[in-house]
Amino acid sequence: MIAKEPLNVKRVGAGRIPLAPIRKWLLIGTALGFLGVFILIPLLVVFTEALKKGIELYFAALKDVDALAAIKLTLMTAAIVVPLNAIFGVIAAWAIAKFEFKGKNILITLIDIPFAVSPVIAGLVFVLLFGSQGVFGPFLETNNIKIIFSIPGIVLATIFVTFPFVVRELIPMMQEQGSEEEEAAITLGASGWQMFFRVTLPNMKWGLLYGLILCNARAMGEFGAVSVVSGHIRGLTNTVPLHVEILYNEYHFSAAFAVASLLALLALVTLVLKSLVEWKTRKNG
Amino acid sequence: MGIKIRNVTKAFGTYTAIQDINLQIQKGDFVALLGPSGSGKTTLLRLIAGLENLDAGKIFFNGIDYTAKTVKERKVGFVFQHYALFKHMTIFENVAFGLKVKPRKIRPTKKEIKEKVMELLKFVQLEHLADRYPAQLSGGQRQRIALARALAVEPEVLLLDEPFGALDAKVRQELRRWLREIHQKLNITTIFVTHDQEEALEMADTVVIMNHGKIEQIGSPEEVYEKPANAFVYSFLGKVNEFKGESLVTNFPHVKGTEEAVGYIRPHEIVLHQQSNENSIPAVVIHINKAGSTVRFELKRLDTDELFEVEMTSDHYKKQGPFHKGEILYAEFKNIVLFDRKTNSIQTEKNVQGEVVSAISSYMS
Numbered sequence: 001m002i003a004k005e006p007l008n009v010k011r012v013g014a015g016r017i018p019l020a021p022i023r024k025w026l027l028i029g030t031a032l033g034f035l036g037v038f039i040l041i042p043l044l045v046v047f048t049e050a051l052k053k054g055i056e057l058y059f060a061a062l063k064d065v066d067a068l069a070a071i072k073l074t075l076m077t078a079a080i081v082v083p084l085n086a087i088f089g090v091i092a093a094w095a096i097a098k099f100e101f102k103g104k105n106i107l108i109t110l111i112d113i114p115f116a117v118s119p120v121i122a123g124l125v126f127v128l129l130f131g132s133q134g135v136f137g138p139f140l141e142t143n144n145i146k147i148i149f150s151i152p153g154i155v156l157a158t159i160f161v162t163f164p165f166v167v168r169e170l171i172p173m174m175q176e177q178g179s180e181e182e183e184a185a186i187t188l189g190a191s192g193w194q195m196f197f198r199v200t201l202p203n204m205k206w207g208l209l210y211g212l213i214l215c216n217a218r219a220m221g222e223f224g225a226v227s228v229v230s231g232h233i234r235g236l237t238n239t240v241p242l243h244v245e246i247l248y249n250e251y252h253f254s255a256a257f258a259v260a261s262l263l264a265l266l267a268l269v270t271l272v273l274k275s276l277v278e279w280k281t282r283k284n285g
Numbered sequence: 286m287g288i289k290i291r292n293v294t295k296a297f298g299t300y301t302a303i304q305d306i307n308l309q310i311q312k313g314d315f316v317a318l319l320g321p322s323g324s325g326k327t328t329l330l331r332l333i334a335g336l337e338n339l340d341a342g343k344i345f346f347n348g349i350d351y352t353a354k355t356v357k358e359r360k361v362g363f364v365f366q367h368y369a370l371f372k373h374m375t376i377f378e379n380v381a382f383g384l385k386v387k388p389r390k391i392r393p394t395k396k397e398i399k400e401k402v403m404e405l406l407k408f409v410q411l412e413h414l415a416d417r418y419p420a421q422l423s424g425g426q427r428q429r430i431a432l433a434r435a436l437a438v439e440p441e442v443l444l445l446d447e448p449f450g451a452l453d454a455k456v457r458q459e460l461r462r463w464l465r466e467i468h469q470k471l472n473i474t475t476i477f478v479t480h481d482q483e484e485a486l487e488m489a490d491t492v493v494i495m496n497h498g499k500i501e502q503i504g505s506p507e508e509v510y511e512k513p514a515n516a517f518v519y520s521f522l523g524k525v526n527e528f529k530g531e532s533l534v535t536n537f538p539h540v541k542g543t544e545e546a547v548g549y550i551r552p553h554e555i556v557l558h559q560q561s562n563e564n565s566i567p568a569v570v571i572h573i574n575k576a577g578s579t580v581r582f583e584l585k586r587l588d589t590d591e592l593f594e595v596e597m598t599s600d601h602y603k604k605q606g607p608f609h610k611g612e613i614l615y616a617e618f619k620n621i622v623l624f625d626r627k628t629n630s631i632q633t634e635k636n637v638q639g640e641v642v643s644a645i646s647s648y649m650s
């Protein structure tokens with residue numbers, strides 16, 4: 001699962017508190033037990049269920065036309081959403097961390113909205129805006145642009161849901177670093193772009209990468225918001241999570257778990273990358 | 286490059302950090318901006334560099350109006366208080382930065398850059414550290430690299446914000462001498478910020494004393510030390526004992542101080558005796574500190590219970606002493622400077638015999 005931390009909170013190593021051994025092991029045991037029941041076992045179930053009917057059926061489920069289409073759509077969505085979030089995230093974080101302006105607090109609050117509202121509601125908002133009965137519906141219809149129940153809608157909904165990851169990762173980091181290095185670059189004759197690419201960006205690269213990894217994981221795994229705007233058109237507007245749901249509802253259990261195992265794998269890869277970046281950041285910081 | 290600052294004001298929100306400042310700096314001058322914390326030294330330095338926008342006034346470089354020029358156009362070298370070295374670059378890359386970001390037309394070749402950087406690193410005596418990262422350097426080394434980096438682009442003005450603030454006493458002493466040498470060699474107009482009066486008086490050719498966003502006095506170290514413009518400068522440039530009101534009027538009858546007057550006496554201008562004489566005031570010894578070449582006493586006046594400090598050389602102490610904690614001594618105030626509390630300017634300077642001392646020179650002896 002993805003941690004939702006409040007803005008401006010720095011991750012720091014917890015202080016060591018002396019505790020009696022029994023209490024210590026009780027605490028550790030509870031935490032591990034909880035993790036086991038709620039995370040480890042479900043993960044194992046996904047893989048065992050997926051492979052229950054043999055490895056051939058497993059791959060057959062993945063090679064199915066609709067499954068491939070769903071995988072393609074998911075990858076494509078991520079390929080659009082992640083770079084866009086990188087750009088918007090960097091711009092928003094920079095504006096917030098380095099400048100003082102009116103309405104800054106409102107902006108910070110707005111950035112948190114995607115985490116605060118239910119993804120289903122986020123999806124509904126887009127339907128209300130761009131659907132045929134929506135605010136821009138007539139305009140879109142006359143110009144023959146389709147957003148809801150098609151790919152642009154999925155991309156929009158995914159951007160909305162994943163936007164905070166990069167920004168929230170970068171703001172505390174940039175605030176902590178301050179502007180001195182950037183000012184030094186400017187006094188040495190650098191232009192704004194040179195400053196950005198040679199000083200600002202290298203300084204935030206690990207934070208940015210961290211945010212992008214989480215953003216990518218969510219972009220590929222998002223269900224609620226996408227489900228509302230997608231229309232579940234098989235082979236066209238089904239992403240991987242939606243496809244899993246359809247397969248499951250149609251009682252293709254092993255196929256459903258097989259496709260789901262892809263998402264589980266993604267989660268594992270994400271965790272490994274995330275730890276690598278964390279380790280790297282700590283080493284460089 | 287000569288710099289002229291005319292009626293410059295800068296406010297942060299409702300707080301005025303720089304208030305209508307006028308200052309002229311000659312080409313090749315070595316200037317210290319001296320003042321207590323929060324007096325606006327950094328802000329003034331950043332205004333000169335263009336890192337801060339001013340609210341009113343004008344800044345001229347060599348007689349040309351530079352008020353609207355960008356930081357880049359001003360071509361100043363700026364050394365930040367915490368060095369602001371680029372963490373992700375090696376020392377070599379740090380120093381080379383200013384050369385590498387030049388527009389292609391005027392950018393030196395790779396070879397030229399390398400030569401220039403190595404020359405600068407040699408100049409700051411750190412060529413062996415070229416491949417290290419800033420995190421692997423000591424504070425003093427970082428400071429020298431920050432200076433080398435600023436010098437790489439051959440600025441005509443060098444601005445340094447508390448260049449030695451974060452360093453220990455010994456390294457600081459070394460770097461002070463070294464910075465003076467660099468100024469002598471390159472002769473670029475240099476302005477540095479400090480809140481250490483000793484540093485300012487020792488290093489600078491011109492000292493600018495600031496307080497509450499205003500300039501209190503500008504002058505050579507001798508001028509500001511010997512002819513302080515007002516009570517603030519006098520008390521900021523050295524230790525003082527302050528007496529005012531009752532304790533001034535009744536106990537220094539010869540001084541004829543008024544209620545508005547504040548009297549300042551430097552600790553080394555008080556002589557301690559074991560016998561009373563007509564001008565002395567009895568006081569009890571609270572504390573004696575004998576470490577170093579001067580011996581410092583803390584005493585309490587028996588009449589008013591006021592604490593004051595006295596200093597004498599250890600040679601002198603050996604002849605006179607030893608004194609002990611709790612002992613009653615008689616303090617003779619050799620020199621007192623009176624300031625008008627309202628106008629903050631010098632009223633008169635008198636010795637305790639009531640004679641007006643024509644110039645404030647006696648307290649150097």
Ligand SMILES: Nc1ncnc2c1ncn2[C@@H]1O[C@H](COP(=O)(O)OP(=O)(O)OP(=O)(O)O)[C@@H](O)[C@H]1O
Pocket residue numbers: 297300302320321322323324325326327328329480
């Ligand atoms: N960016 C800013 N926003 C708001 N107030 C500021 C800002 N920069 C400086 N100030 C205020 O302006 C005043 C002068 O600050 P400045 O940094 O120039 O002082 P200073 O003389 O350099 O002090 P120090 O010796 O502590 O560095 C201070 O009261 C400070 O709080």
Ligand SMILES: [Mg+2]
Pocket residue numbers: 326327328446478
């Ligand atoms: Mg300062």
